Amino acid sequence: MKAEYFKYLLKFKRPSGTSRGVLYEKETFILVISDDGKKGTGECAIFRGLSFDDRPDYEDKLKWLCENTDQDVEFLKDELKEFPSIWFGYEQALLNLKHGGKLYFPSEFTDGKSSMMINGLIWMGDVDYMEEQIQEKLAQGFHCIKLKIGVDWKSEHEILQKLRQKFSKDKLELRVDANGGFSKDEAEIVLQQLADLNIHSIEQPIKAGNWNDMAELCAKTPTPIALDEELIGVVDFNEKKKLLDHIKPQYIILKPSLVGGISGSDEWVSLAEQNNIGWWITSALESNLGLNAIAQYTFTKNSPMPQGLGTGGLFTNNFDSDLELKGDRLFFK
Incomplete structure (x- = not known):
């Protein structure tokens, strides 16, 4: 070769x-x-x-x-x-x-017989820009929206309140991603405010590496916590086990490009399922080439949850896409 x-x-x-x-x-x-x-x-x-x-x-x-x-x-x-x-x-x-061709994991997905539900991602910005993105996602038919938070929590909180007034949790699942943007004390307050709005989960409320603080938050949180950046750099199987045993999160989020690809993600999924920890897979700003592979892999894992897969539409100079979005479902062309 x-x-x-x-x-x-x-x-x-x-x-x-x-x-x-x-x-x-x-x-x-x-x-x-x-x-x-x-x-x-x-x-x-x-x-x-x-x-x-x-x-x-x-x-x-x-x-x-x-x-x-x-x-x-x-x-x-x-x-x-x-x-x-x-x-x-x-x-x-x-x-x-x-x-061969555009295939990595041949399946009913790549045969065009099945599809996957994904969440709509709302990027940070001023209130008008975030609300504009939300209206766009709702118009497209998304039933699960993820908002990036942690820069201006007062404004972000108001947006979430408005959304929840319009849509019950049965009509719209709301996830938030803090990217480690809060201190532990701030996170405790935010977790309760999120629970009052029936938010599905929060990704990485505090910075990665603070295992004891994160374990404390996970033990008493009223809003499910998902680990994201926390998994990056944990490459040894026993260390992965130790992390999950110690923190006991409600969810983990797997970005294959960041956690060791297919074999690395498989290890995390196996450990999570042994510990009754939920999980889903997300992309991490790959081009349409990597996104295609991640989507095909994700389908084979049979998760019923909305996945965090991009659609390749963020870039002006992306490669041709093999994926197509209809409503909030991702199809292979």
């Missing part, structure tokens, strides 16, 4: 706000593996400022993989355990090489 990669800069149509700042572009790397006249493509979707593998030797490791693609898979997996997005790109490329 031979391998090569190229860098690609995705440009946002509109600057996208998170509690970590405003995003204007997203760097990614496309990996192509060739064997016996066939090609397999995968995306190594590093997320600068968030990925565990955001480090100076990232491209050196990609070059190393391209020079060592013929090595044993388990050897490569061990060598790349601290480079989850590269490992995931490699997993994608191998699956694509095996199944």
Whole structure:
């Protein structure tokens, strides 16, 4: 087998706000593996400022993989355990090489016989911009909306109150994502305010790495807590088990590009289910190449919950999409 990669800069149509700042572009790397006249493509979707593998030797490791693609898979997996997005790109490329075309996980989804429900994502911004996005998602037919919060909680709280006055929890599921934006004391107040509005869950209310504080919050929270950034960089299976045993969250959220791809996500799902912890899968600003692979993988996990999959519509220069959104359901074209 031979391998090569190229860098690609995705440009946002509109600057996208998170509690970590405003995003204007997203760097990614496309990996192509060739064997016996066939090609397999995968995306190594590093997320600068968030990925565990955001480090100076990232491209050196990609070059190393391209020079060592013929090595044993388990050897490569061990060598790349601290480079989850590269490992995931490699997993994608191998699956694509095996199944050809745009396929990674052939299923009823890729046959066009089934679909998945996804949530609508509302980016941070001023009140008018957030309300504009919400109206758009509701008009499209979304039954589950996720709002980024943690920058201006007073305004964000008012938006949630207005939404809940218009739509009961049976009509509209509301999720929020704080990206670690609150202190523990603030989080305790916010968790109660969210419970009063029947909010489904809050992702990462406080910064990752504070296991004791997070465990305390999870033990007494009136609003279910989902771990997100908390999982990043936890690569050892026993350490994953220790984290879940200690914190005991209500949910975990899996971004394959950030938590070790397919094999890494499978480990988290297995541990979560053993501990009666709910989970769902989300994308992390991949191009349409990686998004396609994540969607196909997610379908095989048979989760009944709305998943956090993007639609590739954020960027001006994305690759052609194999996914199509009808209402709040994602289909493979």
